[in-house]
Amino acid sequence: MIVLSALVDIVIPINLFIFLEVCIKFAQMDIVGGEDIIAENLTFYPTEPVNAAFDFFGVGDKNMISNSGSYFFILAGIIGFSLFKAFVNWLATKIASNHYVRLMGMWAYQDQFLFNCSKNTVKLFMEEYFGLVFAVSVNLLAFEIFSKKS
Numbered sequence: 001m002i003v004l005s006a007l008v009d010i011v012i013p014i015n016l017f018i019f020l021e022v023c024i025k026f027a028q029m030d031i032v033g034g035e036d037i038i039a040e041n042l043t044f045y046p047t048e049p050v051n052a053a054f055d056f057f058g059v060g061d062k063n064m065i066s067n068s069g070s071y072f073f074i075l076a077g078i079i080g081f082s083l084f085k086a087f088v089n090w091l092a093t094k095i096a097s098n099h100y101v102r103l104m105g106m107w108a109y110q111d112q113f114l115f116n117c118s119k120n121t122v123k124l125f126m127e128e129y130f131g132l133v134f135a136v137s138v139n140l141l142a143f144e145i146f147s148k149k150s
Contacts, residue, residue, distance in 0.1 A: 034070030050141060064136050071128050075121060082117035085110065 012020070047062040049055040059067055085108040092105020110116050 030070055032070035032073050034073045035066060037073070038066050062141060068128070071124070075124060078120045078124060079117060082113055082120070084108075086113045089113075 042065070044061075044063045044066065049060050050062065054060075061067070065072070088104050088108035089110070092101050092108065095101045096105075
């Protein structure tokens with residue numbers, strides 16, 4: 001909701017401005033460091049922020065992938081972990097005579113791997129829905145601006 005205030009052109013009192021700065025610092029904490037990994041490994045067409053308020057709230061460009069933070073890395077982690085557990089379970093069924101492999105198989109066992117993986121990805125999507133919609137909207141704005149220039 002804090003980012004929505006960038007859409008409204010209002011005068012912010014200084015004490016609210018300081019409070020919003022602190023909130024933005026906490027909201028931009030990225031444990032995975034996805035923005036740094038994306039900046040090092042991917043090259044995007046350079047875009048300007050929509051306005052100064054968007055830049056203040058941490059939306060410094062109009063690229064959806066860089067504005068979404070670590071969402072795609074967390075999603076890859078969820079899918080990778082589910083595949084790892086499915087592999088361990090499969091391995092435990094093939095080498096059932098080994099005690100330690102059976103213990104690992106008991107740890108990794110789930111009734112429905114695909115259902116649990118999709119359930120976890122849906123949870124992540126629901127938590128990040130507003131951020132993803134916002135990032136896609138800003139990215140669509142960049143497409144609109146570039147199509148007018150051409």
